[in-house]
Amino acid sequence: MKRGLSLQAALAAYRPDAELAPVPELDDPDTLLNSYHPDHLRGSMTKLTIGPNAGADCQRELADLLQAEAFIDEADLAGAQVTDTDVLVVGGGGAGCAAALAAAERGARVLLVTKLRLGDSNTVMAEGGIQAAIEPGDTAQQHMQDTLRAGHHAGDPALVAAMVGDGPEVIRWLIHQGMQFDQTASGDLHTRRAGGMTAPRIVHCRDYTGLEMMRVLREAVKQHRGIEVWDQSPVVELLSNERGQKCVGAVLGSLTDGSMRIVRTRSVILATGGLGRLHLNGFPTSNHIGATGDGLVLAYRMGARLCELDSFQYHPTGLVHPPHLYGKLVTEGVRAAGALLLNAHGQRFVDELQPRDIVSAAIIRECREGRGIHTDTGGVGVWLDTPRLERSQPGMLQQQFPKLLARTHHVGIDPRLEPILVHPTLHYQNGGVVIDVNGATSVPGLYAAGEVAGGIHGRNRIMGNALLDIIGFGRRAGIAAAAAEHDRGPKKITLEHVNRARRDLTLAGLPLTQRAPRILPAYTAAGKDIWKP
């Protein structure tokens, strides 16, 4: 990487009122992506050798986890306490809560287990908003086309149609749970247009959309008589029937005392979210600490098909400074509101509202070619020009983006006066577990919803579609899981699928030393010695 300017020098040279030249034409987006997007880094991809996706491309660090040994074997099950329930929901984010509420509304007994505290999730951190085609000039068809186009036409049209069709009803349901959204003076829902959209379609609650959503859903779940919640209880393995072909429950490991518990159930809904904390390709991440891709590992070992394991979203505007917020997100809403990106020389270099993969690749190009801004803690980035935005619309940052100001306030940084240093950060798992419109995976008894599921966003997601996806498909999975038939006769719970995976690993000559799911990153003290009380 060529060295650009230092933070101090760039800041001294920065002027919020400098004249700007127009953005240079982007002649070939594919070349830009191939040369600079992290998915195309040399050596970052490999091919899976075992399991339902054998032969498919997969990011290397993820492949190591998908082809690893389980944490437990039969011996661990002996003596473990057994609990029965109708529906087991794994994960306490937006998708898990929506699934639990939908299943409970239909009379199922629901147990929701989550790794951390209910609500500690990527959902709570979402800022910008949620998409739904509600404006007069907008249609579900348009929303569908935008989603498929931005995803490079890799998304499953049936899933996308289901999601966009759910849009307006999802917003109504959220309001019915008690979620607030920003309104215009005449009472309409306020909408914004962001990258890759043909109409304004993002509804939001200031830049606290995820916090508002999570607070409300968390309270609704906790208040619901039909839902029991267990915190600090990550699933470490699923359970299968004697032939290893149906999911019949899960094994939980307690983070508080290391003990194991068994849950027997007619359906399991995986809503474990994403994998930013695997720090793929060495990138920082915007994700919460529990985003370690556990759901992918659990589903794959159970025999469920996955998709797009070589495609991840690096959000263009992760914070570089201050250091304790490295990788944390600045919402795309700020660019949607008009903030520009400038390199170390104060020049624009990309249309800020291009899809995220393009903008990220362009930022990485600027940094690699010596037009980046370097901090003395080793970070590099470009400017997000918030002071210029503030000058053009005084007061708007405080009014529309209070979180942006509040987060750096206590370290003395004011984005109204100083531009923000940003660099792409690992943000979202585009693919995941293959599902149908009911959230059913290719394994009977196993459902998936939310970021852990794939097939909707293709190879690139546009802003606001994740929050829509988690509520829409969370509810769909909850409804389907609650309606699932009871198995008749004695239910045998086994680890047959684990044994099968171990045989496959041995046959393929792969090592049995690495264990997965990861549960917590190794840099947390608990992640180092997990399950060794």
Next chain:
Amino acid sequence: MTETARDIQPVELLINGIPVRAEPQMTIVEAAWAGGVPRVTGVGCLEGVCGSCRILVRRGKEVNVALGCETFVEPGMEALFLPAPGTDRHQYQLTDLSDGWDIQARFHEIFPEASRCRHCHGCVKSCPKDISVEEGVALAAAGHYREAGEAFLECVMCELCDSACPENIAPAHVGLFSRRITAFFHLRPPNLIHKLEEIRKEQADKKEQP
């Protein structure tokens, strides 16, 4: 962003009773992990929005509560991670509140303590988000739910105010109740309703012509 000379002296402090040497500029959460303090799993977002990293902080004689991911290490500081709060006793379902006309009566049934605030400021002092909790409770008790809810916009549900309240008012839940019923009863956006109606008609038409 002006400090250029970075202090390289390690900072010594106690976390959960365990001596830790941390780098300056580390947060309490980072220091706990780096120092190998076991079982620090009351952590989520690392950016002050999930409210799970509740800590008690002692600096000399002064004791405060705070969020561990937003509090920086200081020499001689003692930090203690607090357990997650239990389920709140104030139970209600929005769908049971079908009539907005008796909402004040229902509110006082669900939160009987809310009218007994003794203005001790305990909640305000413990709030890491500088929310005017006490005022919010008073607004809710007087039936001004929209304004009360607005005061809690930035609430991260750490429930530190609940723990501080000697009257067990559960201010955080009062705030959330206020926000929720405001949406539940009053958020009726014309553009959304229009679209829902359009979709309903389309579907009805489809059913009619087989």
